[in-house]
Amino acid sequence: MITMAMCWDMPGRPKGQLLRRALRHWAFVVPGPEQRELPAEDRLVLQWVAKASRPLVDLHDPIMARDVLESLRRKLDGGEAAVETMRRKRKVLVHALHYAVERGELGSHPLEKIRWRVPKPSVAVDPRAVANPYQARDLLSAVSYVGGYRRARGRRLVGFFAGMYYAGLRPEEAVAVALPDCRLPRTGWGRLILHRTLPQAGKRWTDTGKFHDERGLKNRPPGETRLVPLPPHLVALWRDHVATFGTADDGRLFFTEQGRIITYTTYNRVWYETRELALPPALTSTPLAKRPYDLRHSALSTWLCAGADPAEVAQRAGNSVEVLLSRYAKCLYDRQSINNQRIEGLLSAYDKPPEQDQ
Incomplete structure (x- = not known):
């Protein structure tokens, strides 16, 4: 969006889809050995971009700079982008311009004088997305019914989703779980030593040409590990999974x-098919456990609701206490009913008049 906003409105402008494809596939990445033959159509598009691209110094024009920043708000369909998307794109733009200043392409940072701010994101997790233990159990049970039995499309992922709920793992952490890093006893609690993640970036954006990058833990120094206790139910699920499918x-x-x-x-x-199987029709259209990541939200909320020490919860989850309390300290679905029962029980104890001493 930024590159397109920095182009003059010259004749012969390619259609938006062709322009984005040429930029994404050829201008912003280093083609692999098998992709060095540039298609003729994309070559013409990039030739137009080279002629239409405005120089960086034009960003010192406040009107131009604001137009570029406003492009961060728009999605491809013209709607408004999510706040987190705006923040991420603005951060990339700011760092790129700092690099241009270091290289001498710009004398000063052109956005410093522009009063343009990204709206503050909603920090707290939506409590409507948090499943209670009953709902989480039904969802995990329903995963095994997705797809045919032979391909085991759902059965292969029961333990994956269970790790996100019972151990609070992020998806890129659950994908990277390996048997040598686990202790899975026959009874009692187990443990997992996390030391790597496998976030998905796409073939064109990794050095190896694979879909996933291998990285360390999120927001942690390279080589740092995290010890995650595994409850007995999850240990049993993972033991059964290994017995059934083995390991990679x-x-x-x-x-x-x-x-x-x-x-x-x-x-x-x-997960989409799982929700259709497990939830009643009245809840499938709600945010309840709409994304797999919501299982992690449910896990952390459950631990806090159980009275676990926030510092311990933060350590297990790989968060700071501040992030934990600001984002994940949300009530479970229908937790109000539990608290209402407690309050009602206390009030009921005072319904009868106190006995008078004889």
């Missing part, structure tokens, strides 16, 4: 039929 070549617990890393498209599709 590198020891990963969760993988496709071909042994590949699970993509977010795969588990999101399974």
